Amino acid sequence: MELQVAKQAVRTASKLAHTVAQHHISSISKSDQSPVTVADFGAQAVIISALKQAFPGDPVVGEEDAAALRADDTLANKVWALVKEAAPHDKNLSERTNLFAAIDAGNYAGSAKGRQWALDPIDGTKGFLRGGQYAVCLALIVDSRVELGVIGCPNLGPRGGLFSAVRGKGAFWEPLFEESTPEKISFRHIESTKDATFCESVESGHSALDTQLKIAQSLGISNPPVQMDSQAKYCSLAKGDADIYLRLPVRMDYEEKIWDHAAGNILITEAGGVVTDMNGNLLDFGKGRTLKDNKGVIAAAKSIHSDVLKAVQKALL
Ligand SMILES: Nc1ncnc2c1ncn2[C@@H]1O[C@H](COP(=O)(O)O)[C@@H](OP(=O)(O)O)[C@H]1O
Numbered sequence: 001m002e003l004q005v006a007k008q009a010v011r012t013a014s015k016l017a018h019t020v021a022q023h024h025i026s027s028i029s030k031s032d033q034s035p036v037t038v039a040d041f042g043a044q045a046v047i048i049s050a051l052k053q054a055f056p057g058d059p060v061v062g063e064e065d066a067a068a069l070r071a072d073d074t075l076a077n078k079v080w081a082l083v084k085e086a087a088p089h090d091k092n093l094s095e096r097t098n099l100f101a102a103i104d105a106g107n108y109a110g111s112a113k114g115r116q117w118a119l120d121p122i123d124g125t126k127g128f129l130r131g132g133q134y135a136v137c138l139a140l141i142v143d144s145r146v147e148l149g150v151i152g153c154p155n156l157g158p159r160g161g162l163f164s165a166v167r168g169k170g171a172f173w174e175p176l177f178e179e180s181t182p183e184k185i186s187f188r189h190i191e192s193t194k195d196a197t198f199c200e201s202v203e204s205g206h207s208a209l210d211t212q213l214k215i216a217q218s219l220g221i222s223n224p225p226v227q228m229d230s231q232a233k234y235c236s237l238a239k240g241d242a243d244i245y246l247r248l249p250v251r252m253d254y255e256e257k258i259w260d261h262a263a264g265n266i267l268i269t270e271a272g273g274v275v276t277d278m279n280g281n282l283l284d285f286g287k288g289r290t291l292k293d294n295k296g297v298i299a300a301a302k303s304i305h306s307d308v309l310k311a312v313q314k315a316l317l
């Protein structure tokens with residue numbers, strides 16, 4: 001039930017974003033200087049509305065809020081038009097006044113106990129604006145642990161990708177905009193760590209790319225890193241296109257957001273990988289809206305994760 005609802009909601013939001021991407025996209029700047037677009041707002045509205053219909057009692061930790069739309073009628077009308085086109089029969093979104101409430105329902109502070117959804121309506125907004133990778137990411141967290149994750153990647157591969165994982169049931173890929181049977185995916189087998197390929201952010205402000213290059217060299221890796229925006233990185237590892245995703249902090253005071261990692265986390269573990277922070281601890285999704293007890297992210301195949309962790313710790317001593 002949860003999986004079907006989450007997949008359908010992510011498909012609808014991915015389609016909305018993909019439609020916006022066919023035209024010139026403008027963005028506005030949030031208080032932390034990061035960009036947000038009409039597609040981020042629209043995708044958050046359709047997903048939260050679908051969740052509230054299926055699971056009315058479940059709280060949602062979503063990235064965006066409606067403050068900018070309440071203050072700008074033209075912007076609100078643009079988002080409303082996209083939402084009506086993407087979800088014309090949604091009863092929770094029958095009038096424009098419902099739009100703000102749907103988006104603002106993502107304001108949950110997070111909790112260590114019980115169910116909560118983590119939603120990144122567009123992850124990699126900078127990639128979305130550049131015509132690069134971006135991802136619609138939704139995860140169900142129960143008692144601080146991710147139980148289900150769904151990621152829509154409109155630009156990953158010729159047919160896009162809808163990635164999904166449920167704890168204990170494996171990780172799957174299917175084309176994003178067609179109905180077809182999901183295919184099981186997993187990490188690829190590599191003989192030794194030096195044959196691995198890194199996948200990392202495009203943005204040097206999000207991840208310490210220079211340090212990561214030194215760590216790759218210390219592991220004897222000569223393959224150049226593959227850079228891409230968003231949780232498409234987790235998807236690439238899970239389907240065996242790369243082997244290590246490193247995200248080392250640029251600033252030690254930055255707290256990673258739970259919606260930037262929740263869906264990718266279960267995709268990795270269900271595909272045969274391990275995700276820890278740079279101290280080797282599992283990510284704790286029960287600390288509020290951020291991963292405040294974790295610094296950095298290391299995702300890799302089970303067989304090489306401990307080698308990578310050692311190399312990271314040596315480099316940062
Ligand atoms: N200083 C920082 N360090 C790490 N991540 C950051 C950051 N500033 C912003 N981000 C996050 O980086 C995400 C994109 O990651 P990536 O570089 O892997 O594509 C952004 O998600 P959004 O695009 O959803 O805002 C944002 O939440």
Ligand SMILES: [Mg+2]
Binds near residue numbers: 034035036063
């Ligand atoms: Mg953002």
Ligand SMILES: [Mg+2]
Binds near residue numbers: 123260
């Ligand atoms: Mg994000």
Ligand SMILES: [Mg+2]
Binds near residue numbers: 040120121122123125
């Ligand atoms: Mg986002």
